Amino acid sequence: MSELLAPILPGATLGVLGGGQLGQMFVHAAQAMGYRTAVLDADPTSPAGLVSHAHVRSGYEDPQGLAELAQLCAAVTTEFENVPAAALRTLALQLPVSPAGDAVAIAQDRAAEKAHFVRCGVPCAPYAEITTPAQLAAVGANLLPGILKTTRMGYDGKGQARVRTAAELAAAWDAMGRVDCVLEKMLPLVHECSVIVARGRDGAIVHLPVQRNLHRDGILAVTEVHAGNVPETQAAQAVAAAESVAHGLNYVGVLCVEFFVLDDGSLVVNEIAPRPHNSGHYSQNAMDVSQFELQVRCMTGLPLVQPRQHSAAVMLNLLGDLWFQDGMPRTPAWDQVLALPGTHLHLYGKTDAKPARKMGHLNITAATPEQARGVALQAAAILG
Ligand code: ADP
Numbered sequence: 232m233s234e235l236l237a238p239i240l241p242g243a244t245l246g247v248l249g250g251g252q253l254g255q256m257f258v259h260a261a262q263a264m265g266y267r268t269a270v271l272d273a274d275p276t277s278p279a280g281l282v283s284h285a286h287v288r289s290g291y292e293d294p295q296g297l298a299e300l301a302q303l304c305a306a307v308t309t310e311f312e313n314v315p316a317a318a319l320r321t322l323a324l325q326l327p328v329s330p331a332g333d334a335v336a337i338a339q340d341r342a343a344e345k346a347h348f349v350r351c352g353v354p355c356a357p358y359a360e361i362t363t364p365a366q367l368a369a370v371g372a373n374l375l376p377g378i379l380k381t382t383r384m385g386y387d388g389k390g391q392a393r394v395r396t397a398a399e400l401a402a403a404w405d406a407m408g409r410v411d412c413v414l415e416k417m418l419p420l421v422h423e424c425s426v427i428v429a430r431g432r433d434g435a436i437v438h439l440p441v442q443r444n445l446h447r448d449g450i451l452a453v454t455e456v457h458a459g460n461v462p463e464t465q466a467a468q469a470v471a472a473a474e475s476v477a478h479g480l481n482y483v484g485v486l487c488v489e490f491f492v493l494d495d496g497s498l499v500v501n502e503i504a505p506r507p508h509n510s511g512h513y514s515q516n517a518m519d520v521s522q523f524e525l526q527v528r529c530m531t532g533l534p535l536v537q538p539r540q541h542s543a544a545v546m547l548n549l550l551g552d553l554w555f556q557d558g559m560p561r562t563p564a565w566d567q568v569l570a571l572p573g574t575h576l577h578l579y580g581k582t583d584a585k586p587a588r589k590m591g592h593l594n595i596t597a598a599t600p601e602q603a604r605g606v607a608l609q610a611a612a613i614l615g
């Protein structure tokens with residue numbers, strides 16, 4: 232979209248493709264700023280659809296649904312990484328769409344994503360594409376042990392297999408139905424971190440502080456954000472790398488870039504998400520601008536101002552497992568958790584709790600990282 236466009240001011244309707252929790256938090260941020268909202272999602276009970284002014288109940292590929300959304304909205308964004316890029320391109324013929332279909336298409340494809348990192352001069356894990364038996368046979372021993380990842384549709388550790396030998400690799404590829412994959416060398420991770428950048432249509436860019444992330448079973452469990460959570464050199468490198476990845480895509484919107492810090496101190500990029508990210512949720516309570524407000528500002532052409540962190544933060548993901556004890560359903564003791572200072576509960580309104588399902592998150596803010604961590608430990612003990 233041209234930078235000559237006037238900003239879209241509050242009062243207008245903003246649309247989002249996808250009705251999950253990221254869409255819900257986008258809707259809340261947009262509404263708080265005085266926008267109306269429209270959500271496109273086929274699920275009548277989608278978290279975002281439930282809180283939006285309008286809810287178009289259609290699939291992403293339904294031309295009528297897309298036309299209805301375009302009719303309602305002044306601009307459209309996405310919350311779901313696997314929304315077909317074609318849907319974004321179709322909408323972009325009629326109204327401003329950010330991020331663009333071309334950028335989302337790259338984030339949807341691990342091979343294209345890695346090729347983009349290489350183009351930007353940002354180091355990533357050594358890898359090989361595996362789309363044919365010949366490519367499988369040609370894999371060098373230098374990539375083993377490794378992680379085989381489906382090129383498309385993987386998330387929360389799904390679509391991945393850890394392999395030690397060529398025989399295990401071949402068996403894992405068979406088990407995945409020989410779909411297109413990349414094999415990545417298994418790296419010695421010391422920390423995982425991520426950076427969220429927001430880039431406007433004029434190319435202006437701001438970023439949130441470097442987030443340190445802890446995963447359990449391939450799913451984000453805890454994010455900690457305070458100065459010094461990642462050594463300063465790596466933090467500065469991560470921000471610079473995230474910015475070059477965004478500039479290289481001519482990206483408009485909120486982009487999360489995930490990194491690994493290795494045992495030799497080097498930093499490698501892991502993957503990108505073309506939307507707000509679970510690791511940025513602390514920004515709702517610990518920053519003066521949240522990642523969702525940044526998404527609103529990007530898509531409307533409002534100014535981007537560098538966000539400021541005013542509190543140390545810990546974010547705990549609340550998975551459906553917490554709704555069960557010894558196999559029996561229960562309600563977590565929210566009253567006890569909320570008695571702790573600096574706790575901010577965010578639940579997405581999903582009615583059916585299932586193990587590993589993201590039901591909400593708890594942001595903890597405090598004056599110091601030690602205090603935030605102390606409260607996080609107490610909250611975790613209560614939630615059991
Ligand atoms: P997803 O799309 O499921 O988030 P990722 O590629 O981020 O997939 O992988 C999930 C997790 O698996 C990472 O956060 C990290 O903990 C681990 N992992 C992924 N790739 C590697 C690697 N090359 N070496 C070591 N650990 C890895």
Ligand code: MG
Nearest residue numbers: 387489501502
């Ligand atoms: Mg990941």
